[in-house]
Amino acid sequence: MTHHSDNNKKNLEQYSPTRWSRRMSADDVIKAHVKALKEGTEQARSVAQTLLNVPYGEGDGEKLDVYIPNINSLDVHLVVYIHGGYWQFLSKEESGFMAVPLVDKGVVVVAVGYDIAPKGNMDLMVSQVRRSIVSVIQQYSHISGLYLCGHSAGAHLAAMVLSTDWSQYSITPQIKGAFLVSGIYDLLPILSTYVNEPLKMTEEVAVRNSPSKLVPQLKLSSSSCQIVVAVAENDSPEFRKQSEEFYKTLEASGLNVTMEDVANTDHFSIIEKLVDGEYHLTKLLLKMMGKS
Helix, strand or coil: HHHHHHHHHHHHCCHHHCCCCCCCHHHHHHHHHHHHHHHHHHHHHHCEEEEEEECCCCCCCCEEEEEECCCCCCCCEEEEEEEEEEECCCHHCCCCCCHHHHHCCCEEEECCCCCCCCCCCCHHHHHHHHHHHHHHHHHHEEEEEEEEEEEEEHHHHHHHHHHCCHHCCCCCCEEEEEEEECCCCCCCHHCCCCCHHHCCCCCHHHCCCCCHHHHHHHHHHCCCCCEEEEEEEECCCHHHHHHHHHHHHHHHHHCCCEEEEECCCCCCHHHHHHCCCCCCCHHHHEEEEECC
């Protein structure tokens, strides 16, 4: 029995990203993270035209924010951003920051809201982000390229979008590229941690919502998608392992996937820095779109 509780303790530490940041204390890193995302989003709202709280479904939480470039272009690339927060914190309200460098290049950014726990459960959140993508395509039929970016829990949800069986939906999205940043792709290790307290996932729910177990479907649905699995140098060893193993599984399945180990970043700065046009991942995303 002791082994089990030791394992829980290990998982608790490994899945507490604030403990691994070398920049500041655990409490400070969260405060700084929220502040950085909020400031970046305020900046985005001042430089872009915005359509806020656009519904993509019937639910109160099923809304998205659209950040539109001031330049008109026929060749419209659109990035859908799915926020992190362990499926229980944050919202679309502080998720527009990556529009700051992108709208300058004529790229539309959409920040998706979804019902975090305890209001929403894992099945609902996955269904919501899938429906949000369908809705974006219906509203922006003229886009020439659709891209996904998700951080942490959002990277998990983005990977679940790539693993969708679209036969049950009205359209099959053609997602050209996906940036999965510091994500979790196997939910089983978090079942016994504090993360699962508001989620209340059973093993069955965790398995059916683990992208690592859905790679055959991902291959069927997203074979033409360029996937970037990005991890922070100072992510916890377990977070790094989640990304490395998911990357290897995708690569072994013949998918178009690359791994980015981003130097001088932790679990939070790796995504905060997307507010900067000179940041490695921003440049990589623009290059993927042919916008560099």
